[in-house]
Amino acid sequence: GAVVSQHPSWVICKSGTSVKIECRSLDFQATTMFWYRQFPKQSLMLMATSNEGSKATYEQGVEKDKFLINHASLTLSTLTVTSAHPEDSSFYICSAPTGANIQYFGAGTRLSVL
Amino acid sequence: GQQLNQSPQSMFIQEGEDVSMNCTSSSIFNTWLWYKQDPGEGPVLLIALYKAGELTSNGRLTAQFGITRKDSFLNISASIPSDVGIYFCAGQTGGYQKVTFGTGTKLQVIP
Numbered sequence: 001g002a003v004v005s006q007h008p009s010w011v012i013c014k015s016g017t018s019v020k021i022e023c024r025s026l027d028f029q030a031t032t033m034f035w036y037r038q039f040p041k042q043s044l045m046l047m048a049t050s051n052e053g054s055k056a057t058y059e060q061g062v063e064k065d066k067f068l069i070n071h072a073s074l075t076l077s078t079l080t081v082t083s084a085h086p087e088d089s090s091f092y093i094c095s096a097p098t099g100a101n102i103q104y105f106g107a108g109t110r111l112s113v114l
Numbered sequence: 115g116q117q118l119n120q121s122p123q124s125m126f127i128q129e130g131e132d133v134s135m136n137c138t139s140s141s142i143f144n145t146w147l148w149y150k151q152d153p154g155e156g157p158v159l160l161i162a163l164y165k166a167g168e169l170t171s172n173g174r175l176t177a178q179f180g181i182t183r184k185d186s187f188l189n190i191s192a193s194i195p196s197d198v199g200i201y202f203c204a205g206q207t208g209g210y211q212k213v214t215f216g217t218g219t220k221l222q223v224i225p
Contacts, residue, residue, distance in 0.1 A: 004156075034212055034213070042218075043202065045215075046212050049212060091154075095156075095213070103159070105158070105159075106156050108155060110154065
């Protein structure tokens with residue numbers, strides 16, 4: 001299957017700092033990518049849709065100024081958690097659809113904000 | 115956001131037993147997907163279903179797309195310890211659209 005790479009896999013940061021997470025489609029191009037957040041023992045909740053060359057589309061209740069998304073190329077989308085606080089600690093996962101419209105997921109990034 | 119209702123929420127089974135889990139939605143989906151997630155990892159696609167009534171197998175896994183397009187089930191036959199994990203159903207309304215996830219079924223296999 002297709003490969004979606006996410007980096008870093010784990011990050012610890014101090015409260016108030018910003019953290020950038022990268023999502024790359026390694027063997028296919030993706031004009032759209034998706035960012036999810038998953039709290040312990042819960043399902044994945046969509047945060048936003050990342051669109052190459054245009055603004056991201058955010059789900060209701062997700063602060064766009066706090067979770068900055070940039071889809072700079074057909075293989076890379078980044079999520080920046082700005083001014084992170086302990087309540088932002090979570091597991092962040094990206095996905096990208098292939099030409100066959102099958103969503104492949106990255107391995108996730110565990111964010112711990114101290 | 116919207117979620118699909120998945121049942122059971124969790125299950126303990128003996129190695130070798132068959133497993134069945136299902137997923138229901140109040141909305142129609144055009145694509146149903148089943149994923150498995152191991153701790154600390156992203157979901158891995160198991161089966162994709164594209165047509166109402168479709169029955170698809172992947173090794174010991176079999177999944178069906180309900181006729182009403184509002185439900186799907188996943189069966190695992192002859193379970194083994196590595197089947198342990200959380201299984202998510204997911205629905206998609208159209209091409210390149212966002213995926214809506216189910217609430218998950220945690221499977222534990224007793225050797």
